[in-house]
Amino acid sequence: MAQSSTSPFFSLEELKNLKSTSETGGLEKVVPLIQRKVNELDNTELNIAVTGETGAGKSTFINTMRGLRKNDKGAAKTGVKETTMEPTPYPHPNLPNVCFWDLPGIGSMKFPANKYMEKMKLKKYNFFIIVSDTRFTENDAKLAKEIKQLGKNFYFVRSKIDNDLNSLKMEGVKFNTDEELEKIRKYSVSNLKQAGISSPSVFLILNFKVNEFDFPALKETLANNLDDIKKQVFLLSLQNTTLEIIEEKRKELVKRIWMLAILSGAVGAVPIPGLSFACDIGILMTAIIDFRKYLGLDDASLQRLTIMAGKPVEVLKAEVKTPLVGEISVEFVKRMLVGSAVDAISVAEAVLNFIPVIGSLFGAGSSFLMTYKLLNDALNELTENAQRVVKAAFGTD
Incomplete structure (x- = not known):
């Protein structure tokens, strides 16, 4: 079975290995396997x-x-x-x-x-x-x-x-x-x-x-x-000059969301009081900051885009209308988690069945699902803002 365009960077063999490892050693044994893959993404x-x-x-x-x-x-x-x-x-x-x-x-x-x-x-x-x-x-x-x-x-x-x-x-x-x-x-x-x-x-x-x-x-x-x-x-290194580039970035970042959600779910299953919540906060804060940088919504990226587009930076910043470009604090992410909890549970079956091998590892109330839902919503919101910026910069319809 080939990977889908939105599946994580795991081969079918690696997905089966994750499942067998969790069955024989518990989800805590899965954590280093997933962390190794996340590190591979970050250090390539x-x-x-x-x-x-x-x-x-x-x-x-x-x-x-x-x-x-x-x-x-x-x-x-x-x-x-x-x-x-x-x-x-x-x-x-x-x-x-x-x-x-x-x-x-x-x-x-x-x-x-x-x-x-x-x-x-x-x-x-x-x-x-x-x-x-x-x-x-x-x-x-x-x-x-x-x-x-x-x-x-x-x-x-x-x-x-x-x-x-x-x-x-x-x-x-x-x-x-x-x-x-x-x-x-x-x-x-x-x-x-x-x-x-x-x-x-x-x-x-x-x-x-x-x-x-x-x-x-x-x-x-x-x-x-x-x-x-x-x-x-x-793709993530490319400057946002077309809507097509932004869409390609979004597709790639969806794959990264799966990776981070799996890591969150695996760590969240370890029975150590407070570990799951602390891990979720760290993963979420880092991911949101990275996403807005990859999508060109940080100040430095917007400034570089003004040079390429020949438009004042104020014109581009006026198109950014999301609190996700502000300070990403622990309290900010906690509020996001609370707001997403009910919605996350309501879409549990659809998400967990998307990739059956992964879905079998986590339940409806897992950290995996919460992290996936919140980051997916954040990515969609940042993508919409990035699209508006490009339209303002290059007059794209």
Whole structure:
């Protein structure tokens, strides 16, 4: 049986192991198994390598993917000179486990092609973005072949695509934008195929125009080619620029809710007075704070979005209408628990039957159900607020 899109990050084998462990050793024996999986989610690293020739727009691309401009704290240095002399890490401002690495361009005097592979230690990266602002070179193709031998994915990005279109305008040429873009894409693909790259993925982008050209398709492709946990990490690192991104984040966070609810339910079953309630509070407080950060509703994320959208931060903050963005205190969460208790019990059968193996471990009055119900409600409320912010930022219908 395959996992459903909303099931936790457990394989069928792992779910059966949870059940048998609880039957033979009690639910307290399940706690470390679940905690290990939660820790795996929290500690998974994603290292993304970005390379290309000097001036191709690597650093600007890295900044764009992290929602930063060149003068922001932590931004990658940009310029026409070679500013990258060694692999330089740029962690995501909200998720430091997601790190973009600015690699020197292959084929320069300092990094000739025959030494590049060894010096760059390519094995450490999860996938590669090869950037060019004109045409992809023989060295780009050579690098792609080396990456393929390592069993890793690579993607070609043509940056500054507006330069091609502006040249036609300046020459007074009448053209259809979509047709010209398709010509550029086919030309790039053809050159790479001639260099020995079969079925190359080429994306045409303009840095900072995150909802235009192939930028949305690039982000979707990168996410879909990652395994389950790394896919979640990557999606949660994306800036909220479309309603589709917010919906994908919501789906991934529902999976995390299952994980946290199982952990809460397992710890809550341990017969130690006060442990269940204390654990629920800690899980709930941390999760709500994380959710609003992942959904771009914290002050820092909203400030970065104003730069990308060109809208005053006050306009975006006016769309945030939930107490969940305020202080998340113990008393605040206790009030939420009391308010959710009756509703949680009323939906017990539907929730517990959703994943039968897990449902068999917990009862209708369990900490599992309370945590699931409260976090699911909080996620839906935060999602609605994030959607309003994006609509205000980009005029999305």
